[in-house]
Amino acid sequence: MTLFWFLAALLVAATLAALLWPLLRRATATDAPDAERAALAVFRDHKRALDAEQAAGTIGTAEYETALAELTRRVAEESGDALPGAARVLQPRAWPVALIVAAIIPVAALLLYQRLGNPGASAVAAVAAGHDVTEQQVNAMVEGLAQRLKQRPDDADGWVLLAHSYQALDRFPESADAYAHAAALIKDDANLLADYADALAMAQGRKLAGQPAALIERALAIDPKQKKALALAATVALEASDTSAALAYWRRLAAELPPGSEQAGQVAGFIADISAQGQGKVADAKSTPRQVATAPVDVPPAKATAQTSAGAVSGRVDLAPAFAAKVALSDTVFIFARAAEGSRMPLAVLRIPARELPKDFRLDDSMSMAPGVKLSTTPAVVVEARISKSGGALPQPGDLFGRTAPVKPGTADLRIVIDQVVP
Secondary structure, three states: OHHHHHHHHHHHHHHHHHHHHHHHHHOOOOOHHHHHHHHHHHHHHHHHHHHHHHHHOOOOHHHHHHHHHHHHHHHHHHHHHHHHHHHHHHHHHHHHHHHHHHHHHHHHHHHHHHHHOOHHHHHHHHHHOOOOOOHHHHHHHHHHHHHHHHHOOOOHHHHHHHHHHHHHOOOHHHHHHHHHHHHHHOOOOHHHHHHHHHHHHHHOOOOOOOHHHHHHHHHHHHOOOOHHHHHHHHHHHHHOOOHHHHHHHHHHHHHHOOOOOHHHHHHHHHHHHHHHHOHHHHHHHOOOOHHHHOOOEOOOHHHOOHHHHOOOEEEEEEEOHHHHHHOOOOOEEEEEEEEOOOOOOEEEEEEEEHHHOOEEEEEOHHHOOEOOEOOOOOOOEEEEEEEEOOOOOOOOOOOEEEEOOOEOOOOOOEEEEEOEEOO
């Protein structure tokens, strides 16, 4: 927010300089020297002509002196009296005008911003950019933006910002409602429709059937390469037990990812897992792509049973101090365990907002991504924590992460420090 106002002040200063410099420059007598030089040049030319006529005997001495006196008088009137007088008339007029312009421009800019701009957006962004505010302050800023949009319901960018803010706070019904307002104002935006489908699915119990699926179809009709929509479409297909369609969507997504990237590796793992399971194990694979865009939220400890305790892993996730300035409260943190060897499909996933870091965590079989794949039965697992800027579980360049060495299920007191960047 400070940077925004600094840049705004620079723009106002530049505007004032562009307007005031010509105005004040005209108020001076800078043109007088040029006029005087021109008059003197004319005087010299006429004098040379008089000298030549006298030398040739065309005019006498009396005529020469009379003509020279008249020439001198005219030059004195034109260069010595008229120009300074004109400068004195201009100068007192310009300063009042300059002062009025200097006062009106900043005030007008501020009033126009209040009227046409979105001050709530800068306020929410300022809160989201740091960790020196409370959750109550964040909620207050978001609610302030919501109240402002009731007065200005045609502010499309404001509705998108509100939708993202609610989504970062895990308030998915409100987020879906804000996305609905934004989608009514912004037509044919595949990214917006994919985000809308994601929030709506979370609001209805992480189920994509119905309106979310229709939104995904619209997104892919607009942009067949939209990555989030492709991942969600694969999930829709698996929910309908259509493995062939799910694989087709994953393969389309794989074609859009940089070869050799971590995202491409994960998608390749999903494709291999679903292909290996086949039609007979569709139920086990059904939840696999859920981690891409709608990973499960935190599971309260009360839901963990005694049977899952022996195979659980637990510990604490912290953020390296050097990376603190790179994390916003609106970022999402995924904490997950996967097999140390073989499939990269997560065995258990926990999703939290970045504002909760540092975080004590526990992963067990109750957080499994697929009923047939359990953390407790895996010989060794790697536990990773990753901060996602996009909110999706697939790693993106610029995401921050940290991971453990392979450990056995049942290990406690793990410490994960997020201190690396996804290239």
